[in-house]
Amino acid sequence: MGKADFSPIADTTRRAEIVALLRRAILTGQLEPGQKLNELRISEQMRVSRAPLREAMRELVQEGILTSIPYAGTFVIEVTAKDIDDAYSFNKVMDELAIERAWPLRDQRFFDELDRRHETVKQATRELDTTRQIETALQLHGLIYEWADNSVLLETWQRLTSRLQMYFALHQHARNEPVPAEDVHETYVRLLKGKDMRAAQRHAREHIDLDFEELLSYARGLEQRPSRGA
Amino acid sequence: MGKADFSPIADTTRRAEIVALLRRAILTGQLEPGQKLNELRISEQMRVSRAPLREAMRELVQEGILTSIPYAGTFVIEVTAKDIDDAYSFNKVMDELAIERAWPLRDQRFFDELDRRHETVKQATRELDTTRQIETALQLHGLIYEWADNSVLLETWQRLTSRLQMYFALHQHARNEPVPAEDVHETYVRLLKGKDMRAAQRHAREHIDLDFEELLSYARGLEQRPSRGA
DNA sequence: GACAAGCAGATTGTCGACAATCTAACAAGA
DNA sequence: TCTTGTTAGATTGTCGACAATCTGCTTGTC
Numbered sequence: 285m286g287k288a289d290f291s292p293i294a295d296t297t298r299r300a301e302i303v304a305l306l307r308r309a310i311l312t313g314q315l316e317p318g319q320k321l322n323e324l325r326i327s328e329q330m331r332v333s334r335a336p337l338r339e340a341m342r343e344l345v346q347e348g349i350l351t352s353i354p355y356a357g358t359f360v361i362e363v364t365a366k367d368i369d370d371a372y373s374f375n376k377v378m379d380e381l382a383i384e385r386a387w388p389l390r391d392q393r394f395f396d397e398l399d400r401r402h403e404t405v406k407q408a409t410r411e412l413d414t415t416r417q418i419e420t421a422l423q424l425h426g427l428i429y430e431w432a433d434n435s436v437l438l439e440t441w442q443r444l445t446s447r448l449q450m451y452f453a454l455h456q457h458a459r460n461e462p463v464p465a466e467d468v469h470e471t472y473v474r475l476l477k478g479k480d481m482r483a484a485q486r487h488a489r490e491h492i493d494l495d496f497e498e499l500l501s502y503a504r505g506l507e508q509r510p511s512r513g514a
Numbered sequence: 515m516g517k518a519d520f521s522p523i524a525d526t527t528r529r530a531e532i533v534a535l536l537r538r539a540i541l542t543g544q545l546e547p548g549q550k551l552n553e554l555r556i557s558e559q560m561r562v563s564r565a566p567l568r569e570a571m572r573e574l575v576q577e578g579i580l581t582s583i584p585y586a587g588t589f590v591i592e593v594t595a596k597d598i599d600d601a602y603s604f605n606k607v608m609d610e611l612a613i614e615r616a617w618p619l620r621d622q623r624f625f626d627e628l629d630r631r632h633e634t635v636k637q638a639t640r641e642l643d644t645t646r647q648i649e650t651a652l653q654l655h656g657l658i659y660e661w662a663d664n665s666v667l668l669e670t671w672q673r674l675t676s677r678l679q680m681y682f683a684l685h686q687h688a689r690n691e692p693v694p695a696e697d698v699h700e701t702y703v704r705l706l707k708g709k710d711m712r713a714a715q716r717h718a719r720e721h722i723d724l725d726f727e728e729l730l731s732y733a734r735g736l737e738q739r740p741s742r743g744a
Numbered sequence: 745g746a747c748a749a750g751c752a753g754a755t756t757g758t759c760g761a762c763a764a765t766c767t768a769a770c771a772a773g774a
Numbered sequence: 775t776c777t778t779g780t781t782a783g784a785t786t787g788t789c790g791a792c793a794a795t796c797t798g799c800t801t802g803t804c
Binding site: 296343345371373435436437 | 565568604669
Binding site: 568584585587 | 784786
């Protein structure tokens with residue numbers, strides 16, 4: 285028999301595409317925190333009726349990047365310093381767990397995929413595409429979750445990822461600096477290939493702390509001034 | 515000034531009520547795993563149009579207790595032994611984390627609330643209301659998450675709770691036994707009031723293991739026979 | 745001028761109908 | 775007999791219109 289190895293075909297509902305569009309707009313900062321999403325306006329822009337748009341928005345509300353108040357509207361979530369703190373604090377523990385679980389399951393395919401994703405990050409860095417740089421960096425870190433062989437852990441990570449990406453994008457957007465040219469993930473990848481699990485866990489914790497401090501201080505600055513909803 | 519302490523007004527959209535109804539039906543086992551949800555039939559039964567019903571279903575899909583295949587239908591998630599294993603394995607680590615974070619924040623209000631919830635579980639046990647017994651037991655365990663002062667941790671727990679409740683309900687439903695009369699949460703509550711955090715963490719881990727083994731072996735049995743979708 | 749009542753205007757929530765897609769049964773042909 | 779093409783029915787996805795609710799302004803009264 286033939287050995288064709290097909291992957292599932294793409295979702296072809298408007299809803300799915302709307303979800304992707306909205307998510308992208310939020311995670312890249314096109315839609316700012318606190319901003320209201322006007323259903324009529326968006327549906328006209330997308331040339332879609334409100335039904336699939338509203339269903340898409342419901343999904344993103346559950347995903348945690350939108351919030352909805354009945355008869356008032358649906359808004360991009362606000363970002364407080366505490367939210368960021370909570371997310372990172374939680375992420376640290378999860379990272380340790382994921383590394384622990386994935387560690388004995390590492391194989392050649394793992395190392396290959398690790399290199400591949402690392403390369404993708406470097407590519408995005410060279411191209412100065414900050415949005416994509418954030419996205420690919422998170423995908424690189426996501427590998428240990430995919431390898432940890434625990435569906436709940438993976439799912440939790442994926443939920444968290446949305447928000448982390450939003451936080452980072454917000455940060456990048458604000459400081460508007462050129463992207464760091466050096467390769468900050470070099471050590472991380474090397475340790476994941478090595479033999480010392482504790483060291484890898486320690487680094488994951490500290491490595492994350494690095495950008496975190498900066499991001500957090502930025503967020504604390506935001507707390508002072510009022511948010512501007514459109 | 516007055517000290518009135520109002521709680522938020524209830525959501526008054528059909529959508530919210532439908533979500534509650536469907537969630538309840540799933541978590542109590544009225545809707546079985548794998549079963550398909552026919553939109554037209556349900557909307558007629560609830561005397562509601564399909565629009566709010568579909569929005570409600572989208573929410574539950576994101577909540578992780580329904581799964582949707584475009585143009586095919588929306589189904590109650592299947593429950594595999596691995597799912598249960600993953601959920602518990604994850605839950606164990608989270609419990610330790612939650613206890614660690616909540617520990618220094620315990621105060622009189624915490625202890626009072628702990629007793630109150632414990633009492634509620636015992637009440638449900640006396641009344642032989644198995645569904646409510648599961649629900650209240652999970653609420654008892656949820657207190658440490660509410661006290662841990664980390665929104666992401668709490669949110670993750672709440673998501674997980676839905677599935678845990680479903681798993682337990684499935685189990686109870688299947689063995690159809692009278693509920694255990696003894697108070698299995700006695701030690702848990704006592705340790706949370708004590709001074710030895712490690713002991714509390716250890717117990718949480720082992721205590722959960724108890725029912726878990728039984729649940730898991732039941733689920734393994736399910737794997738053999740095909741699931742019946744309606 | 746301060747304040748409450750009431751009236752547009754805009755926006756969200758819900759409905760019923762139509763379009764797109766899937767499923768299963770049946771017929772035709774190799 | 776097995777495979778393939780067709781078709782009818784059921785179900786999901788999408789649309790445009792109506793109802794319910796909120797917001798801000800205006801108006802009238804003190």
